[in-house]
Amino acid sequence: MNIYVLLKRTFDTEEKISISNGRIEDDGAEFIINPYDEYAVEEAINLRDAHGGEVTVVTIGEEDAEKQLRTALAMGADKAVLINTEDDLEEGDQFTTVKILEAFFEDKEADIILGGNVAIDEASGQVGPRLAERLNMPCVTTITSIDIDGSDVQIERDVEGDVEKVETTLPLIVTCQQGLNEPRYPSLPGIMKAKKKPLEELEIDDLDLDEDEVEPKTKTIEIFLPPEKQAGKVLEGETDDQVKELVSLLKTEAKVL
Amino acid sequence: MSKKVLVIGEAREGTLRNVTFEAIAAANIISDGGEVVGVLCGSDSLEDMGKEMIYYGADRVITVANEELKTYTSDGYGQAVLSVIDDETPEGIVMGHTSIGKDLTPKLASRLESGLISDATEVVAEGGRIVFTRPIYSGKAFEKKEITEGLTFATIRPNNIPAAARDEGRAGEVTEKSVDVQNIRTIIKEVIRKSTDGVDLSEAKVVIAGGRGVKSAEGFEPLEELAELLGGTVGASRGACDAGYCDYSLQIGQTGKVITPDLYIACGISGAIQHLAGMSNSKVIVAINKDPEANIFNVADYGIVGDLFDVLPKLIEEIKQMKVNA
Numbered sequence: 001m002n003i004y005v006l007l008k009r010t011f012d013t014e015e016k017i018s019i020s021n022g023r024i025e026d027d028g029a030e031f032i033i034n035p036y037d038e039y040a041v042e043e044a045i046n047l048r049d050a051h052g053g054e055v056t057v058v059t060i061g062e063e064d065a066e067k068q069l070r071t072a073l074a075m076g077a078d079k080a081v082l083i084n085t086e087d088d089l090e091e092g093d094q095f096t097t098v099k100i101l102e103a104f105f106e107d108k109e110a111d112i113i114l115g116g117n118v119a120i121d122e123a124s125g126q127v128g129p130r131l132a133e134r135l136n137m138p139c140v141t142t143i144t145s146i147d148i149d150g151s152d153v154q155i156e157r158d159v160e161g162d163v164e165k166v167e168t169t170l171p172l173i174v175t176c177q178q179g180l181n182e183p184r185y186p187s188l189p190g191i192m193k194a195k196k197k198p199l200e201e202l203e204i205d206d207l208d209l210d211e212d213e214v215e216p217k218t219k220t221i222e223i224f225l226p227p228e229k230q231a232g233k234v235l236e237g238e239t240d241d242q243v244k245e246l247v248s249l250l251k252t253e254a255k256v257l
Numbered sequence: 258m259s260k261k262v263l264v265i266g267e268a269r270e271g272t273l274r275n276v277t278f279e280a281i282a283a284a285n286i287i288s289d290g291g292e293v294v295g296v297l298c299g300s301d302s303l304e305d306m307g308k309e310m311i312y313y314g315a316d317r318v319i320t321v322a323n324e325e326l327k328t329y330t331s332d333g334y335g336q337a338v339l340s341v342i343d344d345e346t347p348e349g350i351v352m353g354h355t356s357i358g359k360d361l362t363p364k365l366a367s368r369l370e371s372g373l374i375s376d377a378t379e380v381v382a383e384g385g386r387i388v389f390t391r392p393i394y395s396g397k398a399f400e401k402k403e404i405t406e407g408l409t410f411a412t413i414r415p416n417n418i419p420a421a422a423r424d425e426g427r428a429g430e431v432t433e434k435s436v437d438v439q440n441i442r443t444i445i446k447e448v449i450r451k452s453t454d455g456v457d458l459s460e461a462k463v464v465i466a467g468g469r470g471v472k473s474a475e476g477f478e479p480l481e482e483l484a485e486l487l488g489g490t491v492g493a494s495r496g497a498c499d500a501g502y503c504d505y506s507l508q509i510g511q512t513g514k515v516i517t518p519d520l521y522i523a524c525g526i527s528g529a530i531q532h533l534a535g536m537s538n539s540k541v542i543v544a545i546n547k548d549p550e551a552n553i554f555n556v557a558d559y560g561i562v563g564d565l566f567d568v569l570p571k572l573i574e575e576i577k578q579m580k581v582n583a
């Protein structure tokens with residue numbers, strides 16, 4: 001099977017966020033594989049082990065994203081592709097990203113493309129379904145289990161907590177939800193092997209795209225932090241008194257009772 | 258510049274979700290005196306729901322009824338809505354950022370080669386442009402965005418943009434359109450319902466949420482009692498769901514539902530970032546946790562350090578007292 005994973009390098013949102021020059025400050029911040037994409041990598045490896053074939057991990061980003069790609073290779077993916085936009089593009093949005101991915105996948109004959117349900121930084125959740133539409137593939141979002149038999153695919157997906165059982169066929173795009181699997185940690189031999197696995201670097205030029213074609217449709221005007229919340233009031237005294245005070249505060253100060 | 262804006266409505270158990278009315282309000286801001294046109298897909302008569310959309314501010318509504326649209330599929334709804342878009346050539350589209358909205362709108366935007374702003378919590382008209390605010394980085398920051406070219410297309414987070422007051426005096430046409438829905442590539446074999454009837458968690462004004470600290474399914478009983486007393490509903494952390502104390506349909510957070518109630522009471526929840534991503538926008542947050550260092554206290558307006566099984570019964574009594582006195 002020809003298996004692809006869409007991987008985004010994301011800011012670890014466990015980190016404290018600050019803003020400088022109108023952007024999220026990323027100096028010294030921790031970057032990770034988007035957690036939902038880890039589920040995608042894990043599932044891709046399992047599908048390959050069960051059905052044969054090859055797992056290729058693809059990311060659009062800058063040079064630094066090589067680290068996350070190497071981690072995916074260390075987990076067990078076979079190949080990685082970094083579409084590096086650093087020198088060519090200043091701005092981009094989901095339209096841009098998908099336009100680039102569409103060009104990349106044009107000649108790939110992918111059987112299945114796995115992505116994350118959402119990226120924890122920008123969090124639009126658009127990339128998977130947008131790409132499916134461009135590639136004219138069916139798309140199943142937020143999957144929690146997948147079973148492939150020939151070209152028939154049985155999927156369970158999470159719909160606001162309900163479980164929907166879906167039947168579809170390859171080629172297919174899915175987006176992964178928490179609960180699909182437990183991503184493995186890269187093993188030491190895995191990390192050693194990953195250093196020698198192929199990591200191809202492309203630019204939009206190599207995909208026959210020029211800047212105009214990928215111009216974003218949206219613009220970020222401003223990034224800001226939520227208004228500093230007044231330090232919460234931790235109530236004191238005996239439980240009875242705390243409860244009385246809470247009810248009174250909810251009624252008179254917060255006005256929610 | 259006035260615009261024609263479509264609102265894709267969404268029903269749950271036969272009634273329109275409140276976020277549909279909020280989407281109409283957002284569409285009215287975008288349309289700037291233009292026309293707001295509702296779209297409804299389903300398998301039965303949608304006339305009454307169409308009228309409801311008009312009472313909440315739509316100018317007219319187009320319904321597409323077809324056996325194939327009984328349950329949502331992205332192919333089925335995609336074809337139906339695209340066909341309406343073809344007829345109407347709107348300049349804007351708004352829908353709720355719900356499970357269906359998240360699945361359908363990127364597909365439409367991609368087909369229409371348009372931008373899409375997902376999960377907006379605010380929409381304002383500012384000097385001739387429409388500015389959307391949306392949370393990013395798990396709610397730790399916000400961004401203001403606009404669409405620079407083509408359709409003004411957005412999904413909105415439930416419970417953030419106030420709906421207009423219902424006005425039965427409003428009149429408008431509800432017309433039926435027939436669409437030949439075919440070639441659905443993802444067949445839904447079965448839906449295992451986990452969600453219970455009653456208040457929709459993402460639209461509830463009061464949510465009493467329990468975490469691993471609730472310790473068992475029975476442990477949720479005082480939470481349920483309090484929720485009922487306050488006309489709200491019960492929610493949970495991933496920890497409580499994974500432990501089997503409650504169902505995943507109650508899960509709040511990045512993986513679960515994103516909610517913005519007026520009052521959120523977290524009981525025995527530590528406050529992991531993935532949980533906060535789903536509730537930190539709540540208007541008032543109360544935390545009850547026996548660990549004074551728990552992260553949830555960092556986002557709480559009011560905190561009680563204590564055992565929830567000690568605090569909750571007392572809180573229930575106190576609120577009952579308050580109601581008696583009122």
Ligand SMILES: Cc1cc2nc3c(=O)[nH]c(=O)nc-3n(C[C@H](O)[C@H](O)[C@H](O)COP(=O)(O)OP(=O)(O)OC[C@H]3O[C@@H](n4cnc5c(N)ncnc54)[C@H](O)[C@@H]3O)c2cc1C
Pocket residue numbers: 006007008009034036037058059060061085089090091092093094095096097098114115116117118119120121122123124125126127128
């Ligand atoms: C040239 C360029 C410039 C950009 N400039 C900015 C900027 O200045 N500020 C800014 O905030 N954002 C910028 N972006 C990123 C862009 O705004 C979105 O973050 C990106 O389109 C993904 O959207 P999302 O984060 O909402 O992902 P979602 O749609 O939530 O992601 C869902 C899934 O799609 C896949 N996916 C998402 N992104 C990628 C990727 N890059 N590569 C491979 N797979 C992916 C993953 O599987 C992910 O789990 C730029 C993008 C490009 C291409």
Ligand SMILES: Cc1cc2nc3c(=O)[nH]c(=O)nc-3n(C[C@H](O)[C@H](O)[C@H](O)COP(=O)(O)OP(=O)(O)OC[C@H]3O[C@@H](n4cnc5c(N)ncnc54)[C@H](O)[C@@H]3O)c2cc1C
Pocket residue numbers: 035036178467468469470471493494495496497508509510511512513514524525526527528529530531532535545546547548551563564565566
């Ligand atoms: C990709 C990803 C996505 C995730 N998505 C979500 C999500 O959507 N939603 C979510 O909630 N989590 C999510 N998580 C999990 C999250 O990281 C936490 O593990 C989870 O939220 C913890 O749940 P908890 O607070 O109930 O449990 P714990 O962290 O175990 O906290 C239990 C708390 O209860 C307190 N407590 C114990 N007994 C009592 C008592 N008697 N009285 C008062 N307090 C008591 C303890 O002091 C403690 O603070 C996600 C994780 C990942 C990796």
